[in-house]
Structures are given as structure tokens and as C-alpha cells.
Amino acid sequence: MSDSDVAGQAGTRGHVAGAFEPSPELGPKPPSQVTGHFSDDNPEMVQFVDADGNRLQTNETNAPFAQIVEDMTSEDARIIYRDLVLVRRIDAEGFALQRQGELGLWPSLFGQEAAQVGAGRALRDHDYAFPGYREHGVAWCRGVDPVSLFGMFRGVNHGGWDSNENNFHLYTIVIGNQMLHAVGYAMGIAADGDVGTGDPERDAAVMAFTGDGGTSQGDFNEALVFAAVTNAPVVFFVQNNQWAISEPNDKQFIIPPYQRARGFGFPGVLVDGNDPLATYAVAKDALDKARNGQGPTLIEAYTYRMGAHTTSDDPTKYRSDAEVEIWKHKDPIKRMRGFMEERGHADPDFFAAVDAEADEIAARIRTACQGMPDPELPTMFDHQYTEPHPVVEAEREEFLAYHAGFAEEGGRA
Amino acid sequence: MSDSDVAGQAGTRGHVAGAFEPSPELGPKPPSQVTGHFSDDNPEMVQFVDADGNRLQTNETNAPFAQIVEDMTSEDARIIYRDLVLVRRIDAEGFALQRQGELGLWPSLFGQEAAQVGAGRALRDHDYAFPGYREHGVAWCRGVDPVSLFGMFRGVNHGGWDSNENNFHLYTIVIGNQMLHAVGYAMGIAADGDVGTGDPERDAAVMAFTGDGGTSQGDFNEALVFAAVTNAPVVFFVQNNQWAISEPNDKQFIIPPYQRARGFGFPGVLVDGNDPLATYAVAKDALDKARNGQGPTLIEAYTYRMGAHTTSDDPTKYRSDAEVEIWKHKDPIKRMRGFMEERGHADPDFFAAVDAEADEIAARIRTACQGMPDPELPTMFDHQYTEPHPVVEAEREEFLAYHAGFAEEGGRA
Amino acid sequence: MSGARLTLAKGLNAGLRKAMDKDPKVVLMGEDVGKLGGVFRITEGLQKDFGEHRVLDTPLAESGIVGTAVGLALRGYRPVVEIQFDGFVYPAFDQIVSQVAKMHARSLGHLKVPMVIRIPCGGGIGAVEHHSESNEAYFAHTAGLRVVSCSNAADAYWMIQQAIETDDPVIFFEPKRRYHERGETEIDEGGAPDLGLYDARVVREGTDATLLCYGPMVKTCLQAAAAAEEEGRNLEVIDLRSLSPLDLPTITASVKKTGRAVIVHEAQTFVGLGAEIAARVQEECFYHLEAPVLRVGGYNIPYPPSRFEEEFLPTLDRVLDAVDRSLAH
Amino acid sequence: MSGARLTLAKGLNAGLRKAMDKDPKVVLMGEDVGKLGGVFRITEGLQKDFGEHRVLDTPLAESGIVGTAVGLALRGYRPVVEIQFDGFVYPAFDQIVSQVAKMHARSLGHLKVPMVIRIPCGGGIGAVEHHSESNEAYFAHTAGLRVVSCSNAADAYWMIQQAIETDDPVIFFEPKRRYHERGETEIDEGGAPDLGLYDARVVREGTDATLLCYGPMVKTCLQAAAAAEEEGRNLEVIDLRSLSPLDLPTITASVKKTGRAVIVHEAQTFVGLGAEIAARVQEECFYHLEAPVLRVGGYNIPYPPSRFEEEFLPTLDRVLDAVDRSLAH
Numbered sequence A, B: 001m002s003d004s005d006v007a008g009q010a011g012t013r014g015h016v017a018g019a020f021e022p023s024p025e026l027g028p029k030p031p032s033q034v035t036g037h038f039s040d041d042n043p044e045m046v047q048f049v050d051a052d053g054n055r056l057q058t059n060e061t062n063a064p065f066a067q068i069v070e071d072m073t074s075e076d077a078r079i080i081y082r083d084l085v086l087v088r089r090i091d092a093e094g095f096a097l098q099r100q101g102e103l104g105l106w107p108s109l110f111g112q113e114a115a116q117v118g119a120g121r122a123l124r125d126h127d128y129a130f131p132g133y134r135e136h137g138v139a140w141c142r143g144v145d146p147v148s149l150f151g152m153f154r155g156v157n158h159g160g161w162d163s164n165e166n167n168f169h170l171y172t173i174v175i176g177n178q179m180l181h182a183v184g185y186a187m188g189i190a191a192d193g194d195v196g197t198g199d200p201e202r203d204a205a206v207m208a209f210t211g212d213g214g215t216s217q218g219d220f221n222e223a224l225v226f227a228a229v230t231n232a233p234v235v236f237f238v239q240n241n242q243w244a245i246s247e248p249n250d251k252q253f254i255i256p257p258y259q260r261a262r263g264f265g266f267p268g269v270l271v272d273g274n275d276p277l278a279t280y281a282v283a284k285d286a287l288d289k290a291r292n293g294q295g296p297t298l299i300e301a302y303t304y305r306m307g308a309h310t311t312s313d314d315p316t317k318y319r320s321d322a323e324v325e326i327w328k329h330k331d332p333i334k335r336m337r338g339f340m341e342e343r344g345h346a347d348p349d350f351f352a353a354v355d356a357e358a359d360e361i362a363a364r365i366r367t368a369c370q371g372m373p374d375p376e377l378p379t380m381f382d383h384q385y386t387e388p389h390p391v392v393e394a395e396r397e398e399f400l401a402y403h404a405g406f407a408e409e410g411g412r413a
Numbered sequence C, D: 001m002s003g004a005r006l007t008l009a010k011g012l013n014a015g016l017r018k019a020m021d022k023d024p025k026v027v028l029m030g031e032d033v034g035k036l037g038g039v040f041r042i043t044e045g046l047q048k049d050f051g052e053h054r055v056l057d058t059p060l061a062e063s064g065i066v067g068t069a070v071g072l073a074l075r076g077y078r079p080v081v082e083i084q085f086d087g088f089v090y091p092a093f094d095q096i097v098s099q100v101a102k103m104h105a106r107s108l109g110h111l112k113v114p115m116v117i118r119i120p121c122g123g124g125i126g127a128v129e130h131h132s133e134s135n136e137a138y139f140a141h142t143a144g145l146r147v148v149s150c151s152n153a154a155d156a157y158w159m160i161q162q163a164i165e166t167d168d169p170v171i172f173f174e175p176k177r178r179y180h181e182r183g184e185t186e187i188d189e190g191g192a193p194d195l196g197l198y199d200a201r202v203v204r205e206g207t208d209a210t211l212l213c214y215g216p217m218v219k220t221c222l223q224a225a226a227a228a229e230e231e232g233r234n235l236e237v238i239d240l241r242s243l244s245p246l247d248l249p250t251i252t253a254s255v256k257k258t259g260r261a262v263i264v265h266e267a268q269t270f271v272g273l274g275a276e277i278a279a280r281v282q283e284e285c286f287y288h289l290e291a292p293v294l295r296v297g298g299y300n301i302p303y304p305p306s307r308f309e310e311e312f313l314p315t316l317d318r319v320l321d322a323v324d325r326s327l328a329h
């Protein structure tokens, strides 16, 4: 978006650079309504587009990342917008499929699209990503077929995709575990010499995803220790969506988590997680540094979980509608579209085409999910070990014999 | 030491306040000789007495703690000096007893006397301390008989003292575990309402001890999370003795660990761990704040492990004599004595009397250790559960019957 | 609530409430146990009634939860910790094995850590990975702990209170797939439990073989026994209730009577609790056994994706198949 | 070094060196494994010869060590992790159980984590708490892991190489009190191992009863067998070597021959590995057993202070006492 008067224009709309204001009609700002949250109005928060899609002026906070945004093309903007819309649609489909009984569970990313797409698009092919369980948007950007994700939440497998195909690890459910895997993988990249060579086809980095709650785990903090000490090419991407199931931020920390990194000796950056340009720019900058051998960064993407924790959760038990309302106005898609319309990055046909594509994808993945066969029972014993294992083999035999017996008998009682 | 010209005097000796200089004849300063360490010459390090015993001027760094030092009496100084000497002697006795085969192991505190005595004396009776395994100096200040410590390292028990008698928990060997116990205990103090009442007989705090290596553990970092979030009255006292067995600081962190606390939202203070006045003042200040309801503090006492990690260790495998030499000149006892002599806090008789007392104590505890009986074998089954347990009872019976059989037979083969 | 027939979940909730009423030192801790009442609503309403100081929503860190609970216990509290799901207890394993289990013995009895660690356990609910594990064997193997498992609402109500009253640390397993099953019997809150916490219960008397089970498998075994009855077989069913210690007298008396034993649990069999029971039974009932002691359990693979779980977990049919094999001897 | 009679510790060191020579992807990680060569000197000289990038002194955090090793394995490395002492593996238990053990299966075979976790184990060295534990049962119960234990220098040399070559994760137990015992046989470095990693070894043939043991207890059992011989009893001794999977054919063949089995391990017996062996043996050798399978192990209390350990651990006499009891049937 190499458009030199972007900043100026934003300025004319009266927005203070770096501040994060919901529209005035919303009444009091979140901190005065909602307890337990942090970082709203934090001048350290990197933003490029305000809630209405206005490009903000360059300021002290976003300046280090401004060039990345300047270098983005209209095409880039359209790619990101398309991602945002498709990802939201895929997510909505997951939700719907769960409600229809096709999936056992669905953890929605609704509200976090910009955080994930910004991060996901900043990754290059030969980088590697370690997700939690809500990173459907990152999965999408890595090229993982959403139907694969459904397999896991349908109970057909524990993650059907080959992580090495898209350099996107399996989802990790035990909070914090994957942060260490990411650091180890990054240590491996460094040991392979694939850092700081200056060859963009070679230098690689790792990105590890967790949530605000995840920052409390020992593994998360040990990952910061190992990353710091080994100067590993890893970026910790914390989506602070304000909630860990029913627990607000103030049950996990008393200062925003981006500051945690500073206690370990490397930079922490706060970014408006609903601003796709900002998340992209901040993530790209951190990844570039990691690839160049400048070590780890922790990014806190300040965002919001618009839906329930998962389809099993009932957020009315612990949070107010008013809070959700506030965040509706910070919606990343609305924001991106406003920005693109204003800047002329796309015409109405484009937006219509994206919506149509979303319909198509939704239909395709719904059908694919509904038609997903149950796995063959004896495959339960497959892939347990890389080499033959007598106990597993014996049990497979036992299982087959037992079922064969049934088939003969026609079942008991 | 309410002696108004202390600061001035120190100044005349040419010492820059806040800097930490070995005597000039020592050649290059540690950082230029020794890799992997941090914080030498760190202007954030609180000091009151230099390596030669000169009282340093008040400066920006030590000013917040200066009043505490001002309020100390000659009597206080003598108490601390006596502690330092006795504790070193007890430690040396532990070492000797191990060498004589009376103990299985001894982890020496040699070099860390000032860190431990300063912290130990800052604790009040109704505070509670959670040690690691090297806190013999803290144990001494809490009133734990050193012979009890020997019991553990002799293999007679896992810690013979009643923690509640001296509010000094058993030693904890699994690195990091006790940090969480300390926070939990502190949460209990707060829940009991024994914080911030203004009643000094009531308000209490907890101190938790670990080493530089300990800062890497998940439990340590989770303790910081819980302490921050609950605003627990706890002080984390990290003795950075430069080594975790054979690993220097740079295997654990890339910035000094006192800064870690800042990543969690509460203060971290760096103190010269070989300066007994400074460790006392900093510890007392942090404990006072905790008792007053101002929450946790992390103190890094910058010190040195003069001896081996334990009697099983051979430090010549991994560190140079030159490094040890440098630290000899920072010796806490020499320093305290120099200071006291210069200020007239004690006469030669006092120093002689302390030495004599050290001899006496050493003789007493040596004799007590050598005479310590092996435990009665069936007591192995005691105290396993608070209520009867059939497996343990059956095994106790089995054991007794088996040994009774032996006694009859006169043993097999 | 006196005389009510509750679900297992509500039985636990009522038991916790009673314990908190009785003893102000009882505090609940865990993830989401406060406003939400826990993801299974076991602590529902308790924070509202007892306050945030007695029902603590903790940071998301299991080692931290158990570790601070140890500290609270040392200060005189009686923490009841909720682990959100079985698969999330492992981050706390170190604290449980190295500290919780050993504290009393290593302090020569000076220190007590009267705490209960509640673990919703087992499968059968169509959940994703790590949400269906049966990890009782790890804890039963750990000397210093007591390990119990409730199988029904009335036991849940009484056992949680008994566990909280115990000065020893107790790992308390709750069969999550039975949470919403209503108890057979009315709970008389004014009454008293009919069994001690470490007593097994003969839930069905029989003569032909003994089914030994606990937690979620008690129901399965009772169904198996009912089905067997139709085939003219008379099975005794024992709900172990206490997994460590085991109520061996009750177990061996039954096996000596029937001559046959089948152990049923959801956990993988290899070095599972069933192995201990089999080892004990063959030792103590050697001359009474007419067939080897058999085990029916999860297969020895990590808990599979949920589409497999009906076949992974012991079913009525697999139990009866084992009974057949036992009787074939 | 060809043809040398090494200590067990030196056998491991030589085996590690060989594995590192052969495969540049093999990296060693742990606390103090670099300059110091580990507190037991098992990795002595390896950092000097292979560099800091292949022998990594890590931060003091076991979950971090194992967790980053998983990441390295995913990147194509073959990490060999040293846990400094048995009692310090628990902070890594979550990573081992939830990630290391499950990764291959959950990825439908797409991912491998070829890593070895070395654990110096067991007691008898007069150490303080947490330095003498035998925790193999926890790992043996964990589906997805392989668990082995060496008992002598030659096995140590070969087994560590075999474990490193395995694409499955292996928990590798080393009997620390045998580290400095010299092997009976010369190790031919140019040769090949005589057994697969999962094969048990009949270390002494006999007819009257079978002693089943592993790790530090192999020597104890051989001594017991020698003592028994003087009393005219002919004991067969089997070194299990692999604890998961168990080499059941070798075990059952022996017990069917002798009719009697005594399992000996240092670990607490309750839900220990011996329970599994007893359960299996009574099932598969039901008609051959002349006496119940007996177990000799640590008592079911946390590992006691070292002044008790001689009595806590199975001794030659306790083994023979169990043999007597078996033969009395």
C-alpha cells in the first residue's frame, strides 16, 4: 500500500495515532466496564488501521513496522481480506457442523481472524508453525485443508494432516507443550545453519501460538528461557483474546504479556490483534529478525474471543453482552474492508467474489465433513510404533478374532 | 550504624557509589576474564560496603534502603558478624564430616554467608522460609540446630526438624518445587488476614530461596505468576552464585534474573550478595512491603559459590582458579570485619570470642554428628500416612517377621 | 436436599458444599471453578455462596495449582484442587509425586498436606485427545498417596467428604461419563456413610465369578452381570472404590468364593491397576483359583480418536467374553 | 578400544561416541553433560570431541529439555537426553506422556520423535532424597514409549546404540550403582550385538525356579542363584532388558520349565512392573505354575533415607527367602 498520503488522511479523520478508540457512541471504554483486562489504550500497541478502517498516522510505536505496510500491494490487501473472510466462514461452518452433530467440538476463532491471518501470511513456506487448537486461520494460510481440521474434531483422528507437508504442526491441546517444541525446532534450524545466511530461500524461523491463559504455564516460560539462551529463531505469538475459558486476564497476569519477554531479555511487542495490517507487519518484522539471527520475539496480539470458548462452553455464565458489543465494533473484517474501500484496493466485484468463494468453500467442506467415513476399526492399532510391537500386534489379533467371532455369532445378547 | 559520616568516609576512599570494584591489584575485572556471568559493575546493584569494608556513599540505587542500614545498631552488626563466622564454621564442619565419611554429601554455602545471613536476619519469627538445599545460613538464623541438617546429609532422615517450630521448611531438593509452596503459604497468610493490618506481631511474609539455575524451572516461573496475580506476601530470594553445578549463568539467562520479576509485573532488586548490610537491608525492605500488603519482590543476591557444588563435585573440570581468586577478595566476612573495625562496632575481644564460639560449636556438632545413631530399622515404616494403611502395616509385619527369622537362624549363608 | 436422588455431579457438589460448611479451612482451587462452576459444573454456585477466597480461579498452570495448594495445606488449609481433565494432571505430576506424596513421611510426621486432587477421568464422552484418560495407575504406584474412585452419586457425596476429612493427600477420580447419571438411592444428608473411604463394596452378590471394577466400569459390569444372569450365570460385582490401598480382604474373600476373577478398567492394562490386583489375587488365592485372573481394559495404545472409543473401552460384551474365557478353564 | 573390558559407565560413553560418529544427527542434551561430562561422567569427553552443537548444556528445566528435544526430533535430529537423576524426570513427565509417547500415533505415522531419554536410576549409593528412585513402571504403563534397562557394560554399549537407532522414543534406564562395575566380557566394537533391543537374556540357566530381574538387580539375582546353588538349588535368572515391551516368550518358556517365578526389582511393588509380569505369567503359565508368582521389591513407602536403603532394597537374602517361599508350595 505504497500510498504516501495514507498517514495524512488518517490524521484528518481525527484519530490519535496509537490510541485505540471504539466509536464514541459506545459509551465508556472497555477498561471502565470490564474488569480483568489490560492494554486497551496502551500507547505501546502497534496499529495501522483504526476500527473504522482509517489508516493511522505513523507514530513512535508503529514506525518500526511502517515500511512493511508501505511495501504491501493492493494484491496483498486483497489476499488478506480474502483470508479473513474465508477463515471466518470456515470457522462458522465448523460451529454449524458441531451443532448438527457432525463434530464433537469446535473451538471458534471468531474475532481472532486478523491476528491469525496476519501471522499466517507473514510466515514463509519453509518457516514452521506450532499451533494450539484454535489456529484455524493459521492452518488456512499454511494451506491445510479445513476438512483435515474437522477430522480431528469429529474424532476420526487426532489431526489428519502431515505436518511436514505444510510446515504446520498438529494442533496441541495440552496448553504450553508446543511452545517448547517450537523452540527445539528453531534450535534445529539454527543447528542446520539455516539462519542469518542472507539467503531468503534458506533462512527460516518458527512461530508458536498460544493464548493469554497459556502464558501462565511452566512450559511457556521455560520456552522463553530456552529461546533466550539459544537465541533461537522463534516468534511467540500470544493471542490475548481476553479470556481463558471463564477466566479474564487478571487471573493470569498483572501486566500485559508482551512485557513478559523483557524479563527474559528479548523484545515483546504489543499489536492490535484486530488490525490485519498491524499483525502482518509485526509478525513479519519479528520473523525477519529471527531468520536473520537476531533471536526471538514475543508478540501479544490484543484481540477478543467473540464466541464461546468452544461449543461446549456457555459464556453467559461469566461475561457480559456489553463487553462483546464493544468488541463487535473492532471487527477485523469490517475494518479491513473499510480500509480497502477507502484506499481503492478493491472494487465491489472483488468483495462479492470473495463472499461467493466463501459460500463455495463452506459447501464443499460441509459435504466433505458429512461424508467423512468412520475409520476402519482395526486401524486403531496402526502407527503406534515405527517398529513392530508385540503387545500391539497381539491386541490387534485379539481384536480381529473377537470381532470375527461376533460376526459369526451375530453378536451377543 | 546510625553514623552520619559513613557515606562521606567511604567517598574519601575513592569508591564510586554503586560500582563494585575489586581491588586494583586483581587485574582485569571478572567479566573480562570469565564468560557466562552477568551483573558485575551493574549500577542497579545495591551495595553499602565495598570489598575492603568501606561504607559506600548513598546513591540512587541504595538510597531506598539506606534508612534500614542507618537504623542498624552496633549490636546488629555484631549479631550479623557472629552469624557469618559461625555459619561458615558450621559449613566447614559439614564439609569435613563428609570427608571423614560421617555424611554422604555436603553442599557448601562457602561464599554465600552474607546473602543468607542478611536474608535470614531480615525474617521475623512469624515469617516463614522455604529453603533449597544449601541454606544452612538461613537455617542457622531461624534457629535450626545444625545437627538436624547433618541428619539429612547423613541419610538418617530426609530432614529431622519440625518446620513449624522455626517456621523453616524442610530442604527441598527438586529445584523449583518450593517456590510454589512459598507462594501458597503466602496466599494462606493473606487469607488469614495476616497482611497489612499494621500490627507487627501479626503481619507476616514468606521467603523462598533458590539459585541462578533454579530460575529456569517452570515451577519458579509459575510461582512468579501466582505471586503476582494473588499479590502474595512473598519474597523470592535468588542467590546467583554464578554456577549451577558446571553451568555458568549464560546457560540459564541472558539478562540478570532480578529483571525477570519485571516481566511479571513486580519489582526485582539486585543486591551485592557478599555485602551483609545490603542483603539485610534489601531483604528487610522487601519483607516489610510484603507484610504491608504491597506484594511480592524478587531479590537477586549476586554472590559466588567458592567451593564445589557439593562434596561430590569437582569444579576444576569446568572453572578456573583465577575466577575463584577474584571472588576471594569480595569475601563477606573480611568485608564485614573491616567495616566493623573501621567503625568501631566491636573490639578485638569480640572477634576473638566469636572465633572461640565457632570452635565450640564446631566441636559440639561434630561430636553430635559422629554419635548420631542409625535409626531403628522398623521406623522406616513410620509416618507414612496419618491414618493406618494396610499395605504399610502388612509390610512392617513382614519386615519384622523376616528379621526375627534371621535372628533365630543367625542369618543365611 | 435430604432424601434426594441426585446425579453423580450434583452429589459431588452437595458433598463439597457440606465439607465447606463444616470446615472453614476447606478451599477449592482450579481453572474455571469460580464463576463458571468448573467445566463440568461440579463447583457450581460455591463461589457465589462461599466467596472468592474459598473458591479460587487460578492461573492456567497445574503445577502451580498443586504447588500452591501444598503451601496452603502447610499453612493449615485443606485445599481441594480440581484438575480440569485427566490429561492435564501431568504438568502437576512432579509436585504430586515429589512433594504431595512424600511430605508427611519426609518430615517424620511433623507436616501434613491434607489435600484432595479431584480428577474427572475416563472416556466415553466423544471428546478430543487428552480428555479421556484413565491415569490412576500412576498415582496408585506412588507411595504416600491415597487413590479413590467413586462410581455413583451417593458414594460421590460421601467419599468426597471423607477424602477432604482425611489428613493424607487423596487423589479423587470422578468418572466423567457418569456425571449426569442419577443415583439409585436417596442421599440422607443428615446420615452417615455406610462404608469407610477405603472399603470396597460388593454391589452384587454372585457365585460363578467375581468382576472387580471401579468408577465408570461399575455400571458396565453390573449390566454385564445382568446379561449373564439371563444366560444363567451368577456374577459377583465388586466396586473397589479405593484403588490405593486396595481392600484386599473383600477382594480375596470373593475370589476364594467364586474361584474366578475378571478385572475391568478403562485404563490400558499394561502395568495398570488390574495387574496389581491379578498379582495379589493369584498370590493370595492360589489354591482357590480355577482359572487365571483375567483383565479387560483399554488396549495398550494411547487413547484413540473418539470414533474408536466404543471399541477401545471395555464393553459389556468384552466383559462377558472374558467371563466366558474364565469359565472355559 | 576393541576387545576392552569396560565399566558400565564407560560402555555407555563408548556407545554414545559410536552413535555420534555414525550419525551426525545424534545430539546429546541435558544438565552438565558438556564440559563436566555429566555428574556421572557418562558423556565425558564428548563435547570436547563433537562440539557444543552436538553436546548441549541446557537450562535447568527438565520439561524444557524434553520439550525442545521433541522439536529437534521433529526437525530431523536424534536427541539423547540425560535426566540427571531418576527423581528429576517428573517435571518432564507431561512432555513425555502427552507428547513424546503420543506423537507418532496421533500424527497417523507422519511424525517420528526418535529420541532417547536416559535415566540413571535406582538406589544403593547412599544418596539423599530423590536420587535413588526406580520409576520404570510409570513409563512402562505409558503406551507409545519403549522402556529398556541395561545391567552390564556390554549391554550398555550395544543397547544405547540400538536405542538411538530406533525411530520410537526410548526410555533408557541405567543402574547407577553399577556404573563403575567392570563388565565380564570384552566388547568387540567392530562386532554386532547378540540380541535385539527388546530381547530378554537368560543369564543363567536353571530348573528349580525362575528369577526375573533387570538393571541393578541382575547382579543381586546372580549372587542369589550362586548362593542357592550351594544349597543345591538350581535357579534360572533372566535379565529382562526390555521392560516395555516385555519379551514374554522368553519369560513364559522359562516359567513353564521351572514352574516357579520370583520377580525382583528395586521399585515399590504396588502396581510396579512386577505386577504386570505376575499377571501375565499366571495367565499364560496357569497350568504350569507350582506356586504363585512372587515379587520382591522396594517396600511401598517413598524411598527412605539412605541409612535404611540396604533393608529397603531387595537383597540376596530377601530373594532367597522368596525362593524358599515359592518352593514351599
Ligand SMILES: Cc1ncc(C[n+]2csc(CCOP(=O)(O)OP(=O)(O)O)c2C)c(N)n1
Pocket: A134, A173, A174, A175, A176, A210, A211, A212, A213, A214, A215, A241, A243, A244, A245, A305, A309, C031, C060, C062, C084, C088, C091
Ligand atoms: C495443561 C492444560 N490445562 C488445562 C487445559 C484445559 N483448557 C483448554 S483451553 C483452556 C483455556 C485456554 O485459554 P487461552 O490460553 O487464553 O487460550 P484460548 O482458549 O483463549 O484461545 C483450558 C484451561 C488444557 N487444554 N491444557
Ligand SMILES: Cc1ncc(C[n+]2csc(CCOP(=O)(O)OP(=O)(O)O)c2C)c(N)n1
Pocket: B134, B173, B174, B175, B176, B210, B211, B212, B213, B214, B215, B241, B243, B244, B245, B305, B309, D031, D060, D062, D084, D088, D091
Ligand atoms: C528438578 C531438578 N533437576 C536437577 C537437579 C539436580 N541439581 C541439583 S543442584 C543443581 C544445580 C542448581 O543450581 P542453582 O539453582 O544455581 O543452585 P546452586 O546449587 O548453585 O545453589 C542441579 C542441576 C535437581 N535437584 N532438581
Ligand SMILES: [Mg+2]
Pocket: A211, A212, A213, A239, A240, A241, A242, A243, A244, A245
Ligand atoms: Mg484466551
Ligand SMILES: [Mg+2]
Pocket: B211, B212, B213, B239, B240, B241, B242, B243, B244, B245
Ligand atoms: Mg547457582
